[in-house]
Amino acid sequence: MTNIDLAFVDDAIARIGRGPEAVIPILQQIQTHYRYLPESALRHVCSQTEITPASIEGVSTFYSQFRHTPVGKHLIHVCLGTACHVKGAPLVIDSIRSELKLSQAEDTDKDGQFTIQSVACLGCCTLAPVVQMDDLTYGGLSPRKVPEMLGDFKQQLNRVASPSPARSPRNGESLGEIRIGMGSCCVAQGSDKVRDAVERVLAQSGACADVKRVGCVGMCHQTPLLEIVPKNGTTQLYAKVQAEDAESLVMKHFKPRGWAKRLSYTAEKWLDRFIVDEDDEPTIQKAINPREGSVCAFLGPQKHLATEDCGQIDPMDLEEYKRHNGFAALKKCIEMNDPQQIIDEVKKSGLRGRGGAGFPSGIKWQKVHDVDLSNDEQAKKYIICNGDEGDPGAFMDRMILESFPYRVIEGMMIAALATGAREGYFYVRAEYPLAVKRLREAIKICEADGILGDHILGSDFSMKLGIMEGAGAFVCGEETALLASMQGERGMPHLRPPYPAELGLWKQPTLINNVETYALVPWIFRNGWEAFAALGTEKSKGTKVFALAGKIARGGLIEVPMGITIRQVIDEVGGGVANGKKLKAVQVGGPSGGCVPAELADTSIDYESLAEVGAIMGSGGLVVLDEEDCMVDIARYFLRFTQDQSCGKCTFCRVGTRRMLDILDRICEGKGKRGDLETLERLSLDVSAGSLCGLGKTAPNPVLSMLRFFRNEFEAHLDGRCPAGRCTTLIQYKINQACTGCTLCAQECPVDAIPITPYKIHTINSDLCTRCDTCFQVCPENAVYVE
Numbered sequence: 001m002t003n004i005d006l007a008f009v010d011d012a013i014a015r016i017g018r019g020p021e022a023v024i025p026i027l028q029q030i031q032t033h034y035r036y037l038p039e040s041a042l043r044h045v046c047s048q049t050e051i052t053p054a055s056i057e058g059v060s061t062f063y064s065q066f067r068h069t070p071v072g073k074h075l076i077h078v079c080l081g082t083a084c085h086v087k088g089a090p091l092v093i094d095s096i097r098s099e100l101k102l103s104q105a106e107d108t109d110k111d112g113q114f115t116i117q118s119v120a121c122l123g124c125c126t127l128a129p130v131v132q133m134d135d136l137t138y139g140g141l142s143p144r145k146v147p148e149m150l151g152d153f154k155q156q157l158n159r160v161a162s163p164s165p166a167r168s169p170r171n172g173e174s175l176g177e178i179r180i181g182m183g184s185c186c187v188a189q190g191s192d193k194v195r196d197a198v199e200r201v202l203a204q205s206g207a208c209a210d211v212k213r214v215g216c217v218g219m220c221h222q223t224p225l226l227e228i229v230p231k232n233g234t235t236q237l238y239a240k241v242q243a244e245d246a247e248s249l250v251m252k253h254f255k256p257r258g259w260a261k262r263l264s265y266t267a268e269k270w271l272d273r274f275i276v277d278e279d280d281e282p283t284i285q286k287a288i289n290p291r292e293g294s295v296c297a298f299l300g301p302q303k304h305l306a307t308e309d310c311g312q313i314d315p316m317d318l319e320e321y322k323r324h325n326g327f328a329a330l331k332k333c334i335e336m337n338d339p340q341q342i343i344d345e346v347k348k349s350g351l352r353g354r355g356g357a358g359f360p361s362g363i364k365w366q367k368v369h370d371v372d373l374s375n376d377e378q379a380k381k382y383i384i385c386n387g388d389e390g391d392p393g394a395f396m397d398r399m400i401l402e403s404f405p406y407r408v409i410e411g412m413m414i415a416a417l418a419t420g421a422r423e424g425y426f427y428v429r430a431e432y433p434l435a436v437k438r439l440r441e442a443i444k445i446c447e448a449d450g451i452l453g454d455h456i457l458g459s460d461f462s463m464k465l466g467i468m469e470g471a472g473a474f475v476c477g478e479e480t481a482l483l484a485s486m487q488g489e490r491g492m493p494h495l496r497p498p499y500p501a502e503l504g505l506w507k508q509p510t511l512i513n514n515v516e517t518y519a520l521v522p523w524i525f526r527n528g529w530e531a532f533a534a535l536g537t538e539k540s541k542g543t544k545v546f547a548l549a550g551k552i553a554r555g556g557l558i559e560v561p562m563g564i565t566i567r568q569v570i571d572e573v574g575g576g577v578a579n580g581k582k583l584k585a586v587q588v589g590g591p592s593g594g595c596v597p598a599e600l601a602d603t604s605i606d607y608e609s610l611a612e613v614g615a616i617m618g619s620g621g622l623v624v625l626d627e628e629d630c631m632v633d634i635a636r637y638f639l640r641f642t643q644d645q646s647c648g649k650c651t652f653c654r655v656g657t658r659r660m661l662d663i664l665d666r667i668c669e670g671k672g673k674r675g676d677l678e679t680l681e682r683l684s685l686d687v688s689a690g691s692l693c694g695l696g697k698t699a700p701n702p703v704l705s706m707l708r709f710f711r712n713e714f715e716a717h718l719d720g721r722c723p724a725g726r727c728t729t730l731i732q733y734k735i736n737q738a739c740t741g742c743t744l745c746a747q748e749c750p751v752d753a754i755p756i757t758p759y760k761i762h763t764i765n766s767d768l769c770t771r772c773d774t775c776f777q778v779c780p781e782n783a784v785y786v787e
Contacts, residue, residue: 004038009045018049021488023059024471026051027066028430035075036067055488062490062647063471064120065430072108072115074153076133081121082393082587082623083128083549085637088142091772092129093118095143098750099150119431120474120641123395124185125549125623126220126556137188143772144748175208175254176230181223181311183216183402184395184434190242191224197246198226207254215403217311219298220556222288227311228253237295238286245286294575298554301572303535305543306354306400306407306519307559315438318445321406327451329525333414334459339369342418346521349529350541354516355386355477355619356592356694358540358607361517367501368419371509382510383416383424385518386482390429390474391590392641394621396545397515399557401428401435404519405442411518413456413463414525419511423464427482430469439467474591474645477619478693479504479512481647492647493693514619516545536562540606550587550623553578560605567601570624581626585709589618591638591645592698594705595631614705616698630726631710632717635703636664642699653696656687660703669729670720677714681707725786728771732787735762735775739783745775 012029016022026049030041042056060066078084078093096116100109108115124130127139133153141149180186180195198211217225222239229235230253238249288295304310313320321327333342347362373379385408389397401408412424428436443465446452454462468486475481476491479500485491486505504510520542524532532542540562546569549555553575560569566586570576577583585595594615596603603609607617625634643657660683666672684700691697707714716723722730735745741759753768754775762783764775776784 004034004040006041006044008033009041010048013045013048018051019488020050020052020055021486022049023051023055023488024063024485025468027056027060028469028471031066035071036069039068051488058490059471059488063473065470065472070108072112074114074134076114076116076131077119077122078116079122079124079128079130079132080118080392081125081128081130082590082621082637083125083555084121084130085392086550086623086625086629086634087128088773089129091143092131092141092146094770094772095146095750096131096150099146120390120472120645121392121394121431123389123398123432124188125393125395125547125621126185127188128549130188137184139188142774142777143750144774144777173208174210174231176228176233177210177212178250178254179212179214179227179229179311181215181217181225182213182315183399184432185216185220186223186225187434189223193243194224194226194241194246197243198250201247201250202254205251205256207250207256209250209254213314214311215313215315216307216399216557218302218307218557218559219295219554221554222295225311230254237288237290239288241286249286294554297575298556298558298573301564301568302559303543303561304559305523305532305535306516306545307404307557308407308523310403315403315405316441316445318406318442318449318451325526326406326522327410327457329522330410330413330417330451331457332525333417334457334461339418339420342414342525343369345525345529346418349524349532350536350539351517351520351524351532352540352607353513354520354544354617355514356616357611358617361513364501364513365415365418365511367499368421368509368511371502373420373509380423380508381419381421382505382508383412383419383421384482384486384505384510384512385412385424385426386477386479386512386514387426387428387432387435388470388477388482389432389515389619390477390645391592391619391621393547393549393587393623394590394619395547396557396620398429398432398435400515400519400545401426401432402438405438406446407522408515408518409442409446409452409465411521412465413452414521415511415513415518416463417461419509421511422462425465425486425505426467427476427486428467428469430471436467436469443467473647474641475647475693475695478695481693482512483510490647492649493695495692516620537604537606537608539608544605544617544620546620546622548574548622548624551578551581551626551629552576552624562606563604565602565604566596566622569605569622570601574624577624577626579626581628583624584627584629585625585631587623587625587634587702588621589616589701590621591642592616592694592701593618593621594701595625595634595709596705597709600709614701614708616701628724628726630722630724631706631713632664632668632722633724633726635706636661636668638702639664639699642695646695646699650690650692650696652687652690653692653699656683656690657696657699659683660687660700664703667714667717668722668727670717670727672718674718676718677707677711731771732766733764733769733771733773733775734785734787735764735783736785737761737783738781739779740781742780744778744780745784748774748778750774 016025046053122130129141131138138149224241226238226241309324343365351361352358387397473491476485478493480494481491500510535542543559543561545559583598585597587595639661643661646653648654663676684704688697688700725731739761743756746754746756753765
């Protein structure tokens, strides 16, 4: 783009504002429209607003969302979250770059069609490795699947979408519901196509049923999920449903009303099948029973509080939420008319913040409540929902916001009522577009219904909510960095005290809790604090939502009582380690957490027990690692992430993590030396002690926990060996005598490192080999091995 139309910039400024605090939303609008930040547009912003060039330069270079150079016609976002990393995302990136013929210094192909960008996490961890191309998401990728992915994407671009036939007026009363999961993971697996196909079948057949979108069911390993809920009869659940299954499933449960319509439709479909010779047997094999087998094992130990009614209600149907006791807790609290009593019940419940170290929520609410603003007429209190779920490998907040937006709004309103706040904001990752979209819609619906605004439910309580999108900075999950971002600044933490409860947004008292914490509040007030306190352990009450991902047989979104053991979650809920491999460790708590080895899998999942083994609860990511994962590589992965995400304010964090990463890079390349491990330990303690915020203080945790439990692997790397066979510079791919000379590996090798020698034992040129693992995956004789 050389000639930039600045009319859009003027419109964005008029909508958002001209103050310094508007810089991030304005830049986001410009980036969305032009797909990068044109210099002329940025100069125009400075000339028309109070935003300075220094502010734009500082903000736009701090947040990873922003680009100053043009991009290709299509963006390829490659997820580098923990689950994607351990399942081979780096190899997928290499394969994409190879297919696009990109050098290491390039991110856009020569035709200007594709630009590749890595992202910390796309929140689809159970589908790892994941790539998002424009609005299409591809999961379960490997290097050899990359050409197929690119080909499919090009086909999708050329395909003209056929509109679904208009539904004729229903001839009679609905005979039931067809529920289809429409969360991000479901959509990524094709649930939107299933819904379109179901609508088409109903329109063509005249069958009387309602199609209902529902939020996340939690069984991400079974998506797309379709549930038939007849008014008379037994509910039936179907897993891994595809668009082509829609007709047989719908017709099995909902026949066209009237003999004439039924005969006509049956004859038409019989003729279609006769012509194309297709079998149309109902997909019975896709039926699953929640009360039996693996589904029962997955759901059995769970207790749904924050995720209550999962898979049953339409996320955006306010009336349905009300029918499930929605806003009953808010009404109860308004009628209680006693903020202190509300806070006391939260305290007695034992609710702790569902993120970080789990600070008691009631105490935080009390601190904001106790701030007296009576002497300042201009002062006000704020309430914020921290939805900046930056941990790679975690997607709990995304699911809750997408599936239960009204519940989170209700929890925030109760907290506002208790603390005296009358204005609040959601701070949500920009990488969660569906969550942001549904939140905006939910707020508008609540405003139209009188649930938000003035005189709520006929009381003197008033509440206003807005949304602020993050711009791609993990450090903004820290409260003071989040506040800086909301005020249009670089997300750099501030020294505490004063705490946000005293001096928060715009220097006013501010309550900040995360998504899951607010989602639990309505349940507590509907069921009583005693019911919540009865769950969990003595100090860790209630339930916790986890993202179960990595090398697990049944990954998904789970909610379990505090106190359950790691082994119970993996073996009972998750069905054990995938592909019959052995459990090696479980990474708990994201970049701030640690790895719990298999021998400590009986550790209870609660704040205190996890801390004893060098981990933290964090936001709730559980990434399962098996015998083929290298713990030195995992330590390097997390340190690389935190070093990249460091705001740079603290010398210990900025320089210390860089020095630690340099050492880990050397070790993974076989260039480590004696004394490196002791240096790593000393640096870890220094960085933790000298850093200002939680990111720096906890950044060394993964390194310390792995040195504690897997020191032998570090020592092996010092000897030039990677026991797990993952560090590419320390391994070689070779072919043994079992090779039959089928040439399949040579045909699939993306860099021609294997000469085609039919019927002879093949060889691999190590100088050309990129260790992409393709030959190992495709060999039918298991003749390829790693040395």
